[in-house]
Amino acid sequence: MVLPTTIAALAVALLGSCVSGQAPPPTAIDPTFFPNLKASEKLTWVDCYGTFKCAKFRVNADVSGKNRRDKVELAIAKLPAVSGNKTGTLVYSTGGYSGSNTNGIIQDVANFAPLYPNYDVIGIDRRGTGYSTPPLKCFRNNEERNAWVASEPPLLGSTKNALSQHRERAKKFAKQCADFTGDAAKWLGTYPSAVDIHTVMKAIGEKKIHFHGISSGTHTAQSFAALYPEAVGKFVLDAVVRSDLEYTISDNQPDTIVDLELAIEAFFITCNAADAVCPFKGSSTTVQQLKTRFAAIDKKLKTTFVTSPGFKPFDWNAFHRFLSVVILDSGVFFPALADLLVDLEAGVAGNGTQFASAAVFSPPPPLPPLDSSPPFEQIQAGICNDALDISRSPQDFDKYLAAMLKTSPNVGGLFAITNLYCTEWKIKPVNRFPLSKFNKSCLSKITGKILYISNTADSLCPLDSAYHMRTKYFGTKSTIIIDHTAGHTSVFQGALSGLTGFPSLGVFDIIFRFFNLNQLPPNGSIYLPDLPAFIDRGAGYAGLLPNGFGGVNGVPAYPIPGKTA
Numbered sequence: 001m002v003l004p005t006t007i008a009a010l011a012v013a014l015l016g017s018c019v020s021g022q023a024p025p026p027t028a029i030d031p032t033f034f035p036n037l038k039a040s041e042k043l044t045w046v047d048c049y050g051t052f053k054c055a056k057f058r059v060n061a062d063v064s065g066k067n068r069r070d071k072v073e074l075a076i077a078k079l080p081a082v083s084g085n086k087t088g089t090l091v092y093s094t095g096g097y098s099g100s101n102t103n104g105i106i107q108d109v110a111n112f113a114p115l116y117p118n119y120d121v122i123g124i125d126r127r128g129t130g131y132s133t134p135p136l137k138c139f140r141n142n143e144e145r146n147a148w149v150a151s152e153p154p155l156l157g158s159t160k161n162a163l164s165q166h167r168e169r170a171k172k173f174a175k176q177c178a179d180f181t182g183d184a185a186k187w188l189g190t191y192p193s194a195v196d197i198h199t200v201m202k203a204i205g206e207k208k209i210h211f212h213g214i215s216s217g218t219h220t221a222q223s224f225a226a227l228y229p230e231a232v233g234k235f236v237l238d239a240v241v242r243s244d245l246e247y248t249i250s251d252n253q254p255d256t257i258v259d260l261e262l263a264i265e266a267f268f269i270t271c272n273a274a275d276a277v278c279p280f281k282g283s284s285t286t287v288q289q290l291k292t293r294f295a296a297i298d299k300k301l302k303t304t305f306v307t308s309p310g311f312k313p314f315d316w317n318a319f320h321r322f323l324s325v326v327i328l329d330s331g332v333f334f335p336a337l338a339d340l341l342v343d344l345e346a347g348v349a350g351n352g353t354q355f356a357s358a359a360v361f362s363p364p365p366p367l368p369p370l371d372s373s374p375p376f377e378q379i380q381a382g383i384c385n386d387a388l389d390i391s392r393s394p395q396d397f398d399k400y401l402a403a404m405l406k407t408s409p410n411v412g413g414l415f416a417i418t419n420l421y422c423t424e425w426k427i428k429p430v431n432r433f434p435l436s437k438f439n440k441s442c443l444s445k446i447t448g449k450i451l452y453i454s455n456t457a458d459s460l461c462p463l464d465s466a467y468h469m470r471t472k473y474f475g476t477k478s479t480i481i482i483d484h485t486a487g488h489t490s491v492f493q494g495a496l497s498g499l500t501g502f503p504s505l506g507v508f509d510i511i512f513r514f515f516n517l518n519q520l521p522p523n524g525s526i527y528l529p530d531l532p533a534f535i536d537r538g539a540g541y542a543g544l545l546p547n548g549f550g551g552v553n554g555v556p557a558y559p560i561p562g563k564t565a
Contacts, residue, residue, distance in 0.1 A: 027049055027050075027106050027107055028370075029103055029106065029107070029369070029370045029371065031368040031369075031370065033048065033054070033131075034054070034056060034075045034102070034131035035131065035368075037054065037055075037056045037075075038056065039056035039057065039058045039073040040055075040056065040057070040058060041057075041058045041059075042203075043055055043057050043076075043200065043203040043204060045078065048077070049077075049106050051079065051080070052077055052078060052079055052105070052106060053077070053078040053080065054075075054076065054077050054078070054102070055075075055076045055078075056073050056074070056075060056076075057073065057074045057076055057199075057200065057203070058071050058072070058073050058074075059071065059072060059073075059074060059196055059199050060072075061184075061187040061192075061430075062187070062430060062431065063191070063192045063195040063196075063431050064431070070187065072127050072128075072132065072133070072134065072184075072187055073132060073133045074124055074125065074127070074132050074196055074200070075102050075124070075125040075130055075131035075132045075133075076102065076122060076123070076124050076125075076200065077101075077102040077105040077106055077122065077123050078105070078120055078121065078122045078123075079105055079109055079113065079120070079121045079122075080120050081117065081118050081119055081120050081121075082113050082117045083117040083118050085118050086118060086119065086120055087118040087119065088118070088119050088120075088206065088208065088209075088210050088233060089119060089120045089121075089122060089201070089204060089206050089209060089210065090116050090119040090120070090121050090122070090209075090210040090211065090212060090515075091121075091122055091123075091124065091197055091209055091210070091211045091212070091213075091221075092104060092105055092109060092112070092121050092122070092123050092212050093123070093124075093211070093212070093213045093214065093217030093220050093221065094108075094123075094214050094215070094217055094372050094374075095214050095215025095216045095217055095239070095374065095489070096215065096216060096373075096374025096379050097126070097129070097190075097216045097374060097378060097379045097381075097382030097383065098126065098128075098129040098130070098136075098374040098375050098378030098379055098381075098382055099129075099130075099372040099373060099374040100123075100125055100129065100130030100131065100369045100371070100372050101123030101124055101125055101126070101130065101372070102123050102124075102125050102130055102131060103123075103130065103369055103370070103371050103372045104123050104372035105121060105122065105123035106123075107371060107372065108372060109121055109123075112212070114512070115212075115508070115511050115512050115515060116210075116212070116515045116516070117516070118515075118516060119210060119515070122200070124193075124196060124197060124200060126188075126190075126193040126196075126220075126382075127187060127188045127189070127192055127193055127196065128181070128184070128185070128187075128188040128378065128381070129374075129375070129378050129382075130369060131368065131369075134181070134182075134184040135181075136177065136181050136184075136185060136188060136377070136378050136381050137177070137180040137181050138173060138176045138177040138180055138181070138377040138381070139176065139180070139377065140180070142363075142366045142367060145363075145364060145366075145367070145377070146363040146364070148173075149363060149364055149376070150361075150363070153165035153166055153169065154317050155317050155320055155321070155413045155414055155417075156401055156405075156413035156414070156416050156417060156420070157401065157405050157412075157413035158316065158317060158320075158413065163401075163420075166417055166420055167420065167423075167424070170420055170421040170423065170424040171424045173377075173380070173421060173424075174421070174424045174425050174426045174427075175426065177377065177381055177426075177427065178426040178427055181427075185381075185385075185427040185429075186427060186428060186429050186430045187429070187430060187431065188381065188382075188385050188427075188429065189382070189385040189386055189429050189431055189433075190216075190219055190220055190223055190246070190247075190382065190385075190386050190433070191223060191247075191386070191431050191432065191433035192431040193220055193223075194220055194223035194224040194227055195227065195431075197209065197220070197224055198224065198227070198228050198231065201231065207231065208231050208232065208233040208448065209224070209231055209232070209233055210233040210234045210235065210448075210515070211224070211233075211234075211235040211236070211237070212235075212236045212238075212511075213235065213236070213237045213238070214238045214239060214489055214491055215238070215239045215241065215460065215461060215488065215489055216241055216382070217237075218237040218238070218239065218240050218241050218243075218461075219241040219243050219246050219251075219386075221235055221237055222237070222241070222243040222469065222473075223243060223433065225443065225446060225450070225474075226243075226437040226438050226442060226443060226473075227437055229442060229443055229444075229445035229446040229447075230445055230446075230447060232446045232447065232448035232450070233448045234448055234449055234451070234514060234515055235448065235449070235450040235451065236451045236453065236511055236514065236515070237450060237451070237452050237453070238453040238454075238489050238490050238491060239453070239454065239455070239458055239460065239461035239488060239489040239490070240452055240454055240461050240465045240466040240469055241461055241465065242256055242465045242468060242469065243438065243469070244435075244438050244472075244473075245387075246383075246386050246387060247386055247387065247388075247433045247435060247438075248387060248388075248389040248435070249387055249389050249390050249391075249419075250383055250386070250387035250390060250418070250419055250422065251465070252383070252415055252416075252418050252419055254400075254403040254404055254406070254407040254412075255464070256461075256462060256464075256465060257404065257407050257408050257412060257415055257462075258407060258462050258464060259457045259458055259459060259462040259463070259464075260327060260407070260408040260410070260411055260412070260415075260459050261407075261408050261409070261410065262457040262486070263327035263330070263457045263458070263459040263486045263487065264323065264326075264327060264410055265287075265457075266330060266334075266457050266486035267326070267330070267334050267337060267338075267486075268287045268290045268291055268294070269287055270330070270334055270486075271290060271334070271338055272284065272285075272286065272287045272290055278335075278338050279338050279339055279342050280293075280337075280338040280339075280341045280342055280345075281338075293341075293345065294341065296345075297341060297344045297345055298316070298319070300344075301315055301316040301319050301344065302316050304347070305318075306343060306344060306347060306348065306349040306353050307349055307353075308349045308353045308354045308357045310357075311354075311357035311358070311361045312357075312361055314349070314353055314356065314357055314360075318356070318357070318360045318361070319340075319344070319356075320410060320411060320413075320414060321360045321414065322337075322340070322356045322359055322360050323337075323410050323411055324411045324414050324415075325359050325360075327411070327459035327486070327487065327488070328459060328460070328487060328488045329487050329488065330485065330486045330487040331487065336352060336355050336356065336359075337352075337356075338352070339351055339352025339355070340352035340353060340355070340356045364376055380418065380421050380422075381427070383418055383422060384421065384422040384425035384427070385425075385427060385429045386433075387419075387422055388429070388432070390419055390422045390423060391423070392423045392424075397419070397420060397423060400416065400419065401413065401416045401420075404416040438473055439473070440472075440473060440475060443473050443474055443475070443477065444475075444477075446474070446477045448477075449477065449478070449479070449514075449520065450474055450477055450478035450479070451478070451479050451481070451510075451511070451514050451520065452466040452469070452470060452478055452479065452480040452481070453466075453480075453481055453483060453490050453507060453511075454466040454480065454481075454482055454483070455482070455483045455484075455485050455486065455487060455488070455489070455490060456482060456483070456484050456485060456486065456526075457485070457486040457487075458486075458487065458488055458489070459486070459487065459488050460488045461488065461489075463482065466480050467480065479520050479521070479523045480523055480524060481507065481510060481521055481523075481524075481525045481526075481527060482524070482525070482526045482527070483507050483527055484526050484527060490507055507527050510527070
């Protein structure tokens with residue numbers, strides 16, 4: 001599952017700004033480089049961005065091979081093996097359906113290159129996204145995009161007219177995407193992007209590909225594995241998407257948002273254990289007392305608001321939009337939420353309100369992309385182009401919305417907006433994934449290995465999704481390890497996060513050993529983060545597991561009760 005589209009890019013941009021303050025400054029992206037690079041049907045590398053190689057690769061738009069007239073052009077960046085001793089090629093694929101993987105390679109891989117020193121690491125911008133062409137386009141310019149985000153109606157379930165307002169907005173959005181993208185829109189989707197990876201693999205002379213997929217990047221990787229099981233090398237999949245749902249009714253269901261409220265619960269557990277380090281702790285002595293105060297603040301915001309200079313009033317809708325950002329990155333946003341709650345309880349806008357207002361009200365990052373932030377309109381298009389079995393019945397949506405709100409009263413209505421947009425989607429993709437490929441018989445042909453990483457309380461991709469994909473499809477070809485933290489992906493959370501400047505002895509080490517030494521821990525192993533709660537990114541959260549479970553710095557412990565391998 002992915003973050004609701006209108007705030008996804010804002011959240012990723014904020015995460016990026018937090019990271020850049022602690023890591024070396026990222027390489028500046030030249031938005032004219034790929035547009036000026038000549039495309040070729042032969043994969044031809046040119047020097048770019050210092051030690052990198054870049055290419056513009058022209059491939060068939062119709063992956064069936066029946067139509068060889070229409071083409072798409074893929075932007076590709078490569079970091080040659082930093083050790084100088086190449087043993088294979090690894091695809092690095094970010095999340096959000098539309099994050100630029102070329103920018104991700106150029107800007108982010110410096111943080112991860114030590115994990116795979118013996119691999120050429122490549123990033124391919126998915127069709128219609130990043131610098132691949134033709135682009136998926138839903139607005140004439142950035143000014144129109146900004147105005148669209150700024151005019152978001154109240155959240156579903158919050159007012160009597162919210163549903164009708166969002167439905168009209170969904171119709172307008174669908175028409176704009178179809179009109180501005182034109183005929184090229186029908187060639188887009190995760191399925192053809194997985195085929196494109198195989199085409200690139202053959203062009204560089206590899207028989208197997210290795211993969212580090214993050215969030216929706218796991219969807220691309222699992223699609224590739226189902227299509228080409230014999231070409232699977234070593235796959236690390238962090239924050240696992242239910243691909244079987246994504247190709248039918250979307251991985252945005254009550255069953256897949258089960259950890260949204262758990263991630264918010266982690267805030268109360270963490271704050272209560274942090275004492276004075278959590279400013280919202282105050283005189284409260286129990287988690288329940290904190291939750292009672294939170295509920296009182298939430299109720300008060302139905303009729304009042306606070307305002308930071310330069311921003312719109314911060315009301316109930318803004319508060320719940322911010323909650324959906326908070327559960328992405330607990331290490332950064334839990335302290336920010338604590339500051340905000342102090343402000344809201346006092347009825348005075350302070351630093352917490354200023355930060356939260358910036359997260360909710362700032363315009364999205366501009367296009368063309370200057371980092372790997374996923375453009376919100378392309379997230380929405382990616383979901384709708386894949387999930388072609390979403391019911392268009394208003395009655396069915398009413399039942400769906402009620403179930404989403406029941407599962408997550410705080411943010412379920414916000415996540416339901418994504419599927420509402422798909423009920424009005426007008427683009428009919430030509431390239432349809434053959435669902436028959438997702439079965440154990442096909443996947444038993446995999447000769448490589450898949451390492452699933454899942455957080456205990458991942459707000460977007462719950463641990464249950466990793467267990468589902470392993471149990472139903474990949475079986476003993478895959479291993480699951482659990483990063484004992486709250487938030488989305490181990491890249492930004494828990495033991496994997498190297499973004500604080502500390503080397504982890506946990507999951508980070510596991511990934512290195514898997515890619516380079518063919519070593520895997522026991523299935524179901526749990527890893528504890530390195531830093532205490534409310535101190536820094538990678539905070540550990542006491543109380544999410546029963547006493548007696550857990551491990552320390554990568555020492556395997558016990559499977560989570562109730563989960564089976």
